[in-house]
Amino acid sequence: MRASVFHVLLIERGEDPQAGMQALPGGFLSNETEGVHDAALRELREESGLDASELHIEQLAAYGEVGRDPRGRVLSVAYMAVAPGLPEPIAGTDASDASWVPVDDVLSGRVSLAFDHWQIVCDGVERARSKLERTSLALAFCDRTFTLTELQQVYEGVWGCQLDPRNFYRKVQSIPRFVELVGTVRRAAAGRPARLFRSGGGKVLYPPLVRPVSSEP
């Protein structure tokens, strides 16, 4: 299996301002009885067809400086949802404007985004990188059961570095309540079958899994 790549879901804007640009899915709060969290779920569903109610989702920050949107001082509350590898959005549906883009292409500017969405992606990526160290967030990138190789690929993909599998195995299994062995095994195309793990229930990693220094230049 090749290495996992950390992607972000983008849509192509259909309307001005910035029609045709790539952007994060989003929209405006509806009526007064909708909280910001629900609005985030609704907008994601409307624009990409994804239901994040079963995913890890957390608020990133609010963006409300003047000039970030030509319509005036628009206040955006950004959320980050985390999911394991998902299928491509299906053309011809509600989600046909959506696509998964490697975060590196966004961070580096190879894909440019509308408004200040580049900054929002940066903040989200840094949030994810940081929480991988001290929380079990990495499991949100995995299915309910997973192999340690898959878990390692999450860390490598998000941190953008290579980790030694032997040291990773030892470290991960030494953190109390991080992962827990389930009896079964996953059979791959070739090679020795991998043992399956699930969450050990712990939310805080202690001692933390500290990323190598190279990750932030």
Place this chain on the structure above:
Amino acid sequence: MRASVFHVLLIERGEDPQAGMQALPGGFLSNETEGVHDAALRELREESGLDASELHIEQLAAYGEVGRDPRGRVLSVAYMAVAPGLPEPIAGTDASDASWVPVDDVLSGRVSLAFDHWQIVCDGVERARSKLERTSLALAFCDRTFTLTELQQVYEGVWGCQLDPRNFYRKVQSIPRFVELVGTVRRAAAGRPARLFRSGGGKVLYPPLVRPVSSEP
């Protein structure tokens, strides 16, 4: 010198809703030409007399669930400013409704707050505790020059734990670009004068200064 205590600035609300309750300083955005960051500085100045433009200030999060404010779905964008020990707000001024309250009194519920401000304080405290590990945020709690004892008291006060001064001295001075010796010395009432340090310019602590496990039960 006795241990430092981590405080939060609260005001007594003068108007309904929740008149008379303790609350975080805040208010509404003014006109369309004011960004959220500037609004935070303005409200802090108006309600407490503090000028945070020279302080460390960062956004915490946005709070916008229904039911958090009786006036409807009010969206609050919370900011956290960090300062070294400050004088008591002076009675008879704009700031006379403001006071410094130990965060423990808020977290424990001994002092109860209006709206969902308890949650906001919790989030801010956790943000500070967490950033002390991997960033030089602790220096924002110190004057421009400081002693290592003072720095240790910041960590102890924010984390709510005791640290061994010998291990702390060694650890702090081993982190590249964290602190830097300045030639001079601070003379206290009694005892050996302490060497003064200043920021070493680094913003990221690597290796991190990990808090002991007891801090989060």
Place this chain on the structure above:
DNA sequence: TCAATAGTGTCTTTAAGACAATATTTT
């Protein structure tokens, strides 16, 4: 010289980093 505070040194334990070898599967 005593009380108070600052700072250094040493030993032990634990975790991280760098490696090589063995195990279990499919083809």
Place this chain on the structure above:
DNA sequence: AAAATATTGTCTTAAAGACACTATTGA
């Protein structure tokens, strides 16, 4: 048997934790 992947183990180095002692001041 060969290729592919998973897993375990060892040695070295670095960091954390637990200690006791020395240094420099004011009273």
